[in-house]
Amino acid sequence: MSCFIVPLMEAIAVTAVRKSVRSADKAEASLVMRNLPSLEKMLWGGTIMLVVDHIVNGELTWRFPFFTALETGGWDAMLRELLTVGVPMAAVLTAVWAVWALLRERRAKRSAFAKNA
Numbered sequence: 001m002s003c004f005i006v007p008l009m010e011a012i013a014v015t016a017v018r019k020s021v022r023s024a025d026k027a028e029a030s031l032v033m034r035n036l037p038s039l040e041k042m043l044w045g046g047t048i049m050l051v052v053d054h055i056v057n058g059e060l061t062w063r064f065p066f067f068t069a070l071e072t073g074g075w076d077a078m079l080r081e082l083l084t085v086g087v088p089m090a091a092v093l094t095a096v097w098a099v100w101a102l103l104r105e106r107r108a109k110r111s112a113f114a115k116n117a
Helices: 005-020 031-056 068-072 074-116
Strands: none
Touching: 005 031, 005 074, 031 074, 068 074
16 A cells, blocks of 8 residues: 555655765775665665555555545555554665675675785
């Protein structure tokens, strides 16, 4: 129904942060800033896939009120969907990205150490 709105808002926020904080030297950038483009791609890709899925399943329409949940359950159903599906989905995606970023940094340090040894 409307679960894609939370990752969409997170994708917009991550894009705004990435564009506003430009680091001239990637070596000095923090772990988060070096890996932020990958989180941005994951969020935008997931949001686009969810929008397409919702259009195909008829949960998202081209006419007002756009969400079928608003026609049947009203704002309560939409808010419940955001809180019970959208927020956990975005949180899990961000947690997976954080673990991936830490593993990527660890591997980069090991390969740099092996080159210098």
